[in-house]
Structure formats: structure tokens, C-alpha cells
Amino acid sequence: MSPLTRLAAAHGVATSYEPAPGRRIRVPKDTVVAVLAALGVDAATPGAVREALERQDRGTDGPGPGGLLPPTVVHRPGGPPALPPLPAGTTLRVETGTGALLDWSPPRAPLPGRPPAAGAPGAGQARPPVADRPPLPLGRHLLHAAAPDGRTGRATLIVPPARLPVPDRRSWGLLVQLYSVLSARSWGMGDLGDLTELADWAGRSLGAGFVQLNPLHAAVPGPPGEPTDASPYRPATRRFPDPVHLRVTDLPEFSLLAPPARQQAEELVARAARLRDAVLVERRPIDRDAVWELKRAALELVYATPAPPGRRAAYAAFLAGRDRALDDHATWCALAELHGPDWRSWPSGLRDPRSPDTARARTEHRERIGFHRWLAWLTDTQLARAQRTARQAGMSIGLVHDLAVGVHPHGSETWAQQHVLAAGMSTGAPPDAFNARGQDWGLPPWRPDALARAGYMPYQELLAGLLRHTGALRVDHVMGLYRLWWIPEGAAPTDGTYVSYDAEAILAVLALEAHRAGAVVVGEDLGTVEPGVREDLAGRGVLGTSVLWFERDHGDGARPDPLPPEQWRTGCLATVTTHDLPPTAARLSGDDLALRRRLGLLDGADPDAACAAGAAETAEWLALFDRLGLLAPGADEAEQIAAAYRFLTRTPALMTGVWLPDGVGDRRPQNVPGTSDTYPNWMLPVADGTGRPVTLEELARSPRVAALLRTVADGLSSAPVR
Numbered sequence: 027m028s029p030l031t032r033l034a035a036a037h038g039v040a041t042s043y044e045p046a047p048g049r050r051i052r053v054p055k056d057t058v059v060a061v062l063a064a065l066g067v068d069a070a071t072p073g074a075v076r077e078a079l080e081r082q083d084r085g086t087d088g089p090g091p092g093g094l095l096p097p098t099v100v101h102r103p104g105g106p107p108a109l110p111p112l113p114a115g116t117t118l119r120v121e122t123g124t125g126a127l128l129d130w131s132p133p134r135a136p137l138p139g140r141p142p143a144a145g146a147p148g149a150g151q152a153r154p155p156v157a158d159r160p161p162l163p164l165g166r167h168l169l170h171a172a173a174p175d176g177r178t179g180r181a182t183l184i185v186p187p188a189r190l191p192v193p194d195r196r197s198w199g200l201l202v203q204l205y206s207v208l209s210a211r212s213w214g215m216g217d218l219g220d221l222t223e224l225a226d227w228a229g230r231s232l233g234a235g236f237v238q239l240n241p242l243h244a245a246v247p248g249p250p251g252e253p254t255d256a257s258p259y260r261p262a263t264r265r266f267p268d269p270v271h272l273r274v275t276d277l278p279e280f281s282l283l284a285p286p287a288r289q290q291a292e293e294l295v296a297r298a299a300r301l302r303d304a305v306l307v308e309r310r311p312i313d314r315d316a317v318w319e320l321k322r323a324a325l326e327l328v329y330a331t332p333a334p335p336g337r338r339a340a341y342a343a344f345l346a347g348r349d350r351a352l353d354d355h356a357t358w359c360a361l362a363e364l365h366g367p368d369w370r371s372w373p374s375g376l377r378d379p380r381s382p383d384t385a386r387a388r389t390e391h392r393e394r395i396g397f398h399r400w401l402a403w404l405t406d407t408q409l410a411r412a413q414r415t416a417r418q419a420g421m422s423i424g425l426v427h428d429l430a431v432g433v434h435p436h437g438s439e440t441w442a443q444q445h446v447l448a449a450g451m452s453t454g455a456p457p458d459a460f461n462a463r464g465q466d467w468g469l470p471p472w473r474p475d476a477l478a479r480a481g482y483m484p485y486q487e488l489l490a491g492l493l494r495h496t497g498a499l500r501v502d503h504v505m506g507l508y509r510l511w512w513i514p515e516g517a518a519p520t521d522g523t524y525v526s527y528d529a530e531a532i533l534a535v536l537a538l539e540a541h542r543a544g545a546v547v548v549g550e551d552l553g554t555v556e557p558g559v560r561e562d563l564a565g566r567g568v569l570g571t572s573v574l575w576f577e578r579d580h581g582d583g584a585r586p587d588p589l590p591p592e593q594w595r596t597g598c599l600a601t602v603t604t605h606d607l608p609p610t611a612a613r614l615s616g617d618d619l620a621l622r623r624r625l626g627l628l629d630g631a632d633p634d635a636a637c638a639a640g641a642a643e644t645a646e647w648l649a650l651f652d653r654l655g656l657l658a659p660g661a662d663e664a665e666q667i668a669a670a671y672r673f674l675t676r677t678p679a680l681m682t683g684v685w686l687p688d689g690v691g692d693r694r695p696q697n698v699p700g701t702s703d704t705y706p707n708w709m710l711p712v713a714d715g716t717g718r719p720v721t722l723e724e725l726a727r728s729p730r731v732a733a734l735l736r737t738v739a740d741g742l743s744s745a746p747v748r
Contacts, residue, residue: 029079033062033067034062045458053521060450065448093179095169100184107159118171121169122163122167130169131159164185166481168182184534185538190546193422198235198675198739199235200237200683201684202224204239204240206711213320214304214305214316218273218412220273221271222411223722224237226419228419228735234739236681237421237424238498239425243268244262244269245258246260249366249368254314255434256708258708260468264433271405274324278337290323301317301320312710326397344406355438355439356397357388358438359395363394369436406494406495410495421497423497425496431503445476446480446484447471448473452467452513453469453506455519463518464519478528482532485536486535498547498548501548507527511524533568549570552573564597569681570597571601573601573607574600575603592676596680600679600683605696608693610670610685611667611688611692612692615693621695621698625704625705647670654673656673664733667734690712690715690731692712
């Protein structure tokens with residue numbers, strides 16, 4: 027093993043990877059050197075590599091104070107703690123989260139010697155058992171170590187539950203991109219008022235158990251004159267939802283506006299109606315920036331209106347429970363309004379959130395910062411109302427929020443947490459069967475070393491905020507908890523490499539916060555998955571994601587057949603399609619391949635052959651539906667879609683998700699990866715097969731929607747968990 031390979035391995039940086047069994051690819055040396063540099067390790071020259079290895083061997087690059095302990099230790103109940111070898115006689119003490127001190131030293135071995143002779147005291151009695159470590163409460167603690175030679179160490183000790191909560195029975199729910207579901211009261215895009223109505227209707231009238239949403243994270247505004255990045259998967263922060271989702275007219279203060287402000291507000295409501303008609307009647311894409319312009323103007327009117335005493339008290343209570351993250355995000359929002367959204371181009375003194383210049387700016391702009399803090403509270407209250415309504419409507423889970431894999435490099439999270447993010451790196455995916463060029467998502471990754479030194483607190487705080495008003499959490503690209511594909515700035519996605527994370531620690535934090543919230547966790551585990559990852563996640567109670575078209579039997583190495591329903595896994599959310607895939611009507615009709623052909627996405631393939639292969643795959647599934655008695659002869663499109671979902675109810679999957687646009691035969695995907703400039707990603711309302719937008723009220727009245735959802739509900743009715 028070369029010195030550079032040794033050094034890279036010590037820091038979890040891959041120097042080669044295996045995209046398929048038996049095929050190994052070497053990572054470019056420049057990539058390895060750049061990634062190590064982003065981790066604070068100089069490997070630019072052979073001498074630098076030798077010095078780094080010597081420091082590592084001497085322990086001067088040790089994992090924690092004194093080198094006795096790593097920065098973070100996990101203790102899963104029922105198993106041994108993940109401790110490194112410690113000198114004999116080392117004592118361990120745990121300072122629990124409540125301040126109690128517990129002796130946690132390793133159990134002492136029994137003293138050697140023969141048992142007492144017959145008739146001697148103690149004869150015939152078993153030796154007293156050696157005391158084991160005392161049990162610890164779930165949570166975050168401090169572990170202190172002291173060796174006989176005087177060395178000491180301290181580590182964050184995380185004690186998670188042995189297993190995450192999982193649903194106690196099968197359920198079904200809706201998969202929804204919130205912005206796409208407009209009602210007669212929307213201001214040009216779906217909002218939290220629409221979500222509340224949708225959850226109430228689906229729970230009470232149809233027996234749905236959940237509504238899974240796109241990420242509602244706050245977005246990064248576009249530079250002056252340019253649109254905001256519409257992707258919900260490239261947010262400014264994952265800590266706080268975006269106030270663009272607010273239903274402004276539902277705010278109690280809105281009805282208290284004084285006459286002059288009331289008149290201005292009515293003018294904004296009228297403009298919002300025209301914006302809504304532009305989408306629903308004129309069939310224009312959703313204009314998120316125009317929606318926010320109107321809502322921000324209305325919210326500024328409301329902010330200037332004195333709130334009732336009870337509301338003021340509720341806001342004060344909200345602020346009292348916040349940490350520094352809210353102040354950082356609100357400060358970034360205010361500074362972005364002044365200097366543009368990319369904090370890296372701000373005046374140098376403002377690029378550091380802890381600098382004296384930033385402290386002065388917080389004082390100078392405290393009113394505007396207060397406005398953005400207030401927006402976070404309003405959004406939190408409307409999210410709470412939506413979850414409360416969902417549970418009151420009978421949903422066993424309620425809202426399922428989505429955690430994006432990363433954040434925009436210009437956003438508030440990267441500004442406030444520069445110490446735990448890898449500068450000059452982007453997250454993506456290596457080349458695979460679906461994208462021969464790989465993918466660059468433009469998201470700076472966590473630094474695994476910095477996360478460990480911080481005791482994974484940034485991740486824990488993120489989860490705690492996101493789990494406040496939810497019954498389940500979907501973790502996008504859950505494989506990234508084990509390893510992520512890092513791409514150096516300026517390099518092609520093909521020239522990246524994998525960087526490993528301490529999945530034991532990350533999953534412990536996830537399990538702990540989900541347990542506290544009583545929330546189910548669903549991992550999006552589609553695509554390239556490292557061997558053993560799905561099994562490990564399942565053993566911890568993390569559900570997977572199974573999409574109909576990808577579930578095939580690869581056992582014999584021949585052309586894989588559709589996987590029979592009884593062979594599907596139980597621990598998953600099963601669905602026919604997702605936001606990154608074509609709606610079912612498009613796949614059945616071949617419109618999906620026609621669209622990809624039009625967009626030039628059938629790269630390196632014969633378009634005619636690709637279309638023929640796609641049609642053959644669809645035909646195989648329809649034939650299976652027919653053999654199972656799920657599809658009548660001569661079935662039309664709606665019946666074929668219903669057959670696909672009826673098939674899902676034959677699987678043992680704990681959760682079954684219905685893509686809401688499938689209910690009206692929508693043919694337009696919400697997102698076509700790799701088409702940021704050629705397709706209106708994240709901008710389309712739910713529409714019928716002709717492209718006519720369909721409102722929430724029409725969805726609730728639609729016989730076709732009702733028939734599809736009844737099919738799923740009936741298929742799962744009283745079904746036991748297998």
C-alpha cells in the first residue's frame with residue numbers, strides 16, 4: 027500500500043471504488059490530494075504525506091484530548107461501547123445529560139486462584155459476578171477517561187434506542203409536492219393552508235395514514251434579476267421552513283389590519299388571484315418569486331400591526347426555545363437582502379458569522395432580522411396546525427417531511443456552519459447505469475472529522491428542528507450517511523471519490539431524535555448502494571424505498587423479471603413512481619421516453635431502441651398484473667394505473683405511497699434530472715392528461731381520484747403486518 031493510499035484510508039478517502047462487481051476504478055491522484063486538503067490534511071508532496079503519516083503514528087493527530095478517546099463514542103443498549111483499546115487500569119466516568127456521575131470503568135476480571143477447599147468458608151458458593159457497566163439513559167452524555175500514566179480524555183457519549191419506531195400496521199398515503207397543489211385560495215402555488223385541507227380531506231374521507239411532502243426548507247433567493255433556484259433539494263438551510271409556504275390570510279393579525287394597511291392588503295390579494303389564474307387558467311409555470319414578492323409585502327403589513335397579547339406571548343415562548351441557529355438564519359436573510367444571496371461575495375468582515383463586523387450588523391439591522399425570526403415562527407405555527415389536523419383526521423402518521431441531502435453553497439447553513447462543511451467540495455454521484463456522466467449536485471458535504479469533534483450536534487439540532495411537527499421523516503439519499511461522493515471544485519463528476527462517515531454515530535443521533543419525536547424514518551435508498559447498507563438500516567428500523575419499476579428479480583443473472591409481490595421487503599415505503607420519475611400515465615403511454623428523447627437525454631443510446639426497450643419493460647409489468655388478476659381485458663389507462671397500485675397492496679410493504687398526480691392521469695414529471703435549463707422543474711401544478719391544471723377542490727371531487735384511492739384503501743383494509 028502506497029503512503030498516499032495509507033493516509034487516505036486513515037481519513038476515510040477512497041483511492042478506488044467498485045461501480046459494479048468485479049470492476050474497479052482508480053481515483054485520480056489529484057482528487058485524493060484535493061479531498062485530503064479539504065479535510066485539513068496536506069498531501070501535496072511525498073514529504074507532506076510522510077509527515078502526516080508520522081504525526082498519525084505518533085498520535086499527535088489523535089482523535090480527542092489526550093488521544094485516549096475518539097471525539098464521539100456510541101453505546102447501543104445491549105452491546106459493548108465503541109471504545110478504542112485503553113491502557114490497563116484506565117477509569118471511565120460518565121457525566122449524564124442530567125448531571126449525574128456514574129462509574130463506567132471496564133469490568134474487572136475475577137481474581138485468579140482455586141476455589142475454597144471443602145469445609146472452608148465460601149465452599150460450594152459461586153464466585154461473585156464481576157460488576158458490569160451501569161445502564162445509561164438514552165441521550166447525550168460526556169465520557170471522561172483517566173489512564174494510570176496521567177493521560178486523560180473526554181468524548182461525547184451518545185446512547186440511542188436499540189431500534190427506531192416502525193408502524194404497527196400497514197398504511198397508505200399521498201406523495202405530494204406541496205407547491206404543485208393549488209386551491210382557490212392559493213397565491214400562485216400550494217401553501218400550508220392547502221396542506222391542512224388536503225390532510226383533513228385525505229384522512230377523514232379516505233382513511234389515508236400520511237402525506238409525504240417535498241422538502242419545505244428555506245430557499246436561497248436568486249441574485250437581483252435572476253429567479254430563485256426552485257429545487258427544494260438545494261435549500262439555504264434545512265433548519266427552518268420557507269415562509270413562501272405561508273397562508274397569509276389565515277394569520278390572526280391579517281384580520282386586524284388598520285384601514286390603510288387593509289386596503290393595501292386587499293390589492294395584494296387581488297394580484298395574488300391574477301397570479302393564481304396565470305397558473306390555473308393560462309397554464310403558466312409556477313412563479314415562486316412572484317408569489318414571494320406578494321406574500322412578503324403582505325407580511326410586512328402584518329408585522330407592523332400590533333399582535334394580540336396571546337400571540338405575543340406565544341412568539342416570546344417560541345424565541346425562548348430557540349438556539350443560535352435561528353438568529354444566524356435571520357441575520358443571513360437580512361444581509362442577503364442588502365448584499366445579495368452569495369455570502370462569499372459579501373464584504374469580508376461579514377463572511378464570518380462571529381466577526382465584529384457581523385455583530386455590528388446584527389445591531390444595525392435588528393428590525394429586519396426580527397422580521398425574519400418572526401417569519402420562522404409563523405411558518406412553524408402553520409406547520410404545527412397541519413400536523414395536528416392530520417392526526418385529528420385519523421392519520422396514524424400524519425405529515426412525512428423530507429430531509430434534503432445537503433444545502434446550497436450560498437445559503438445560511440453554509441455561512442453559519444463553515445467549520446463543519448468541506449470547502450471547495452461538492453456532493454454528487456459517480457457514473458451509473460442511469461447517468462454515464464455522473465452527477466454534481468452542487469452541495470457542500472459535511473466534514474466527517476469536524477462533525478465528530480462537534481459531537482454531531484449540528485446534525486442533531488437539524489433533526490430536532492425538522493421533527494417538531496411530523497410523524498415520519500424521509501431521508502434523501504440515505505446511503506450518504508455511510509459515504510458520499512465528493513467532487514473537487516472544477517472537476518467533472520467522474521473525477522470524484524467516496525468519503526466515508528461514521529454511520530454508527532450518525533445513525534445513533536438519527537435514532538435518538540426520531541425516538542424523542544415518536545417518528546418513523548424512511549430512507550431513500552435508490553441507486554448505487556454499498557453492500558450491507560440496506561441490511562444495516564433495516565436492522566435499526568429504518569424503512570427503505572421500493573419503486574415498482576425498479577423491483578426486479580436479479581437472482582439468476584439472466585434478464586431480470588418483475589419481482590412478484592410476495593418477494594418485496596416489508597420494511598419499506600412502496601410506490602409506483604417518485605418526483606424524479608415520470609408519472610405512471612407517462613410511463614404507460616411512452617410519453618416519458620418521448621420527452622427524454624426531445625430533451626436529448628437518451629445519451630449514447632439508439633433512441634428507437636431505448637423506446638422499444640422501455641415499452642417492453644412496461645409490457646412485462648402489465649402482463650404480470652394480468653396474470654395476478656389485477657387487470658381486466660381491455661383496461662383503459664385509469665384501470666392500468668389502478669392495477670399498478672393494487673399490485674403494491676399485494677406486497678408486505680408497511681407503507682404504500684400514492685403519487686397524487688397519478689389520480690388524474692398527469693403526464694408531466696415534476697423533475698427531470700439533468701435538465702435545469704430545458705425543462706420547468708419544480709414549477710408545474712398537478713394537471714390532468716391534457717395538461718390542464720387541477721385544483722385541490724377538483725381533486726377532492728374527482729371520481730377518478732376517489733376510485734384510485736379507494737382501490738388502495740380497500741387493498742390494505744385491515745391487513746396485518748407480515
